[in-house]
Amino acid sequence: GNSVTQMEGPVTLSEEAFLTINCTYTATGYPSLFWYVQYPGEGLQLLLKATKADDKGSNKGFEATYRKETTSFHLEKGSVQVSDSAVYFCALLRGGSYIPTFGRGTSLIVHP
Amino acid sequence: DTAVSQTPKYLVTQMGNDKSIKCEQNLGHDTMYWYKQDSKKFLKIMFSYNNKELIINETVPNRFSPKSPDKAHLNLHINSLELGDSAVYFCASSQGARDTEAFFGQGTRLTVV
Numbered sequence: 001g002n003s004v005t006q007m008e009g010p011v012t013l014s015e016e017a018f019l020t021i022n023c024t025y026t027a028t029g030y031p032s033l034f035w036y037v038q039y040p041g042e043g044l045q046l047l048l049k050a051t052k053a054d055d056k057g058s059n060k061g062f063e064a065t066y067r068k069e070t071t072s073f074h075l076e077k078g079s080v081q082v083s084d085s086a087v088y089f090c091a092l093l094r095g096g097s098y099i100p101t102f103g104r105g106t107s108l109i110v111h112p
Numbered sequence: 113d114t115a116v117s118q119t120p121k122y123l124v125t126q127m128g129n130d131k132s133i134k135c136e137q138n139l140g141h142d143t144m145y146w147y148k149q150d151s152k153k154f155l156k157i158m159f160s161y162n163n164k165e166l167i168i169n170e171t172v173p174n175r176f177s178p179k180s181p182d183k184a185h186l187n188l189h190i191n192s193l194e195l196g197d198s199a200v201y202f203c204a205s206s207q208g209a210r211d212t213e214a215f216f217g218q219g220t221r222l223t224v225v
Contacts, residue, residue: 031210032211041218043202043204043216043218044155044202045216046215051211087153089155093210093211095210096210098143098160098162098206098208099145099157099160104153104154105155
């Protein structure tokens, strides 16, 4: 079946540090891949996505590249801010299915 | 304009009661979902509803039932509430296509006492 594995958190960083949150997936076919962000007290919202191999999704300084050979979609940001503190979810959506599969979420805490 | 709206935002109720959470989307999407998020932030799909096809996660107790009066609404009814039902419940919608994202409501924090 489909699955998404994320690194366990929390990830604690100082402001302006480099961020990587690892995500690997298992799926048949060629899924689309997503990163969602959940700020405290809110619902999830799309951060970025990539729909085919070697695509790079980017938004708000965050980036992730769809790597089919390593079945990975790691999230990176060069310089995090306190306002980036949130829970980040990696997800996939396989063709032929309309139910996304989510990872367990990774909490990011950024200190001033 | 809120794309996916849920009411209420907070719900505190006693064990054994029956309650409903309402969800509406104004995006014209064909697919709607209900998720349960536990205290560790894990998201569990409960139901998905696509063009009148209901898919139920078999691990969801039958005390939970979705009701869709029309394409824009998918309400969640819960009978005989238990302490373990306390969680945040999210409604979401999408176009249902492979490359489209889901849009989430703000969540309903349910506390059963």
